[in-house]
Amino acid sequence: MNKCMIAPSILSADFARLGDEVEAVLEAGADVIHFDVMDNHYVPNLSFGPMICEALRKHGITAPIDVHLMVSPVDDLIEQFAEAGASYISFHPEASQHVDRSLQLIEDAGCEPGLVLNPATPLHYLDHVMDKLHHILVMSVNPGFGGQAFIPSTLDKLRQVKQRVVASGRDIRIEIDGGVKVDNIREIAEAGADMFVAGSAIFNADDYGEVIDAMRREIAAVSQA
Numbered sequence: 001m002n003k004c005m006i007a008p009s010i011l012s013a014d015f016a017r018l019g020d021e022v023e024a025v026l027e028a029g030a031d032v033i034h035f036d037v038m039d040n041h042y043v044p045n046l047s048f049g050p051m052i053c054e055a056l057r058k059h060g061i062t063a064p065i066d067v068h069l070m071v072s073p074v075d076d077l078i079e080q081f082a083e084a085g086a087s088y089i090s091f092h093p094e095a096s097q098h099v100d101r102s103l104q105l106i107e108d109a110g111c112e113p114g115l116v117l118n119p120a121t122p123l124h125y126l127d128h129v130m131d132k133l134h135h136i137l138v139m140s141v142n143p144g145f146g147g148q149a150f151i152p153s154t155l156d157k158l159r160q161v162k163q164r165v166v167a168s169g170r171d172i173r174i175e176i177d178g179g180v181k182v183d184n185i186r187e188i189a190e191a192g193a194d195m196f197v198a199g200s201a202i203f204n205a206d207d208y209g210e211v212i213d214a215m216r217r218e219i220a221a222v223s224q225a
């Protein structure tokens with residue numbers, strides 16, 4: 001497995017200065033830009049679509065863009081995000097009529113496919129599709145808003161996802177999203193995550209680099225233990 005990745009969620013960025021904000025977190029050491037797409041239907045909030053993703057690419061952002069689709073239906077947006085410059089695209093299985101087909105559409109569009117599991121979404125959604133997954137995103141809050149508190153029961157869920165990934169023998173990233181902070185990232189890493197989405201913890205700080213460095217130190221403490 002490659003190194004652990006820090007993925008700031010731009011949902012907590014200053015939208016009036018989005019290009020500069022994304023450059024700033026990348027300069028501060030982020031690996032991936034996490035892009036939360038909300039449709040005010042699958043989740044009770046509305047965020048941004050493919051035009052903003054394309055604008056970031058035009059602004060010169062070359063880092064991977066990790067698109068998290070909180071939308072229903074799913075398939076219509078896949079091609080649009082691939083054309084807009086998405087690198088990874090994940091969706092919620094209960095929002096897709098045909099999960100295998102949606103995963104294949106992402107792959108065919110040239111992006112890395114992933115599935116997202118809400119805190120109460122059963123793991124059986126992973127059955128029969130592990131061979132198609134590049135990443136599994138475990139939500140540690142209910143989707144729709146930044147700044148929520150981490151739900152502790154998702155640690156056990158992470159451990160179970162990790163077991164499934166190990167049993168599959170495949171190199172599937174395990175991503176965690178929601179309420180990730182410097183003071184809980186170590187136990188999250190211990191439970192099996194290797195890609196960490198953090199919105200408010202990074203963008204609400206005065207010094208993005210300080211938070212990202214502190215997160216990396218906490219994660220490194222697990223690998224050295």
Ligand SMILES: O=C(CO)[C@@H](O)[C@H](O)COP(=O)(O)O
Nearest residue numbers: 143144146147178179199200
């Ligand atoms: O997908 C979501 C929320 O639906 C997340 O990506 C949040 O944006 C993470 O924000 P913090 O909990 O880190 O503030």
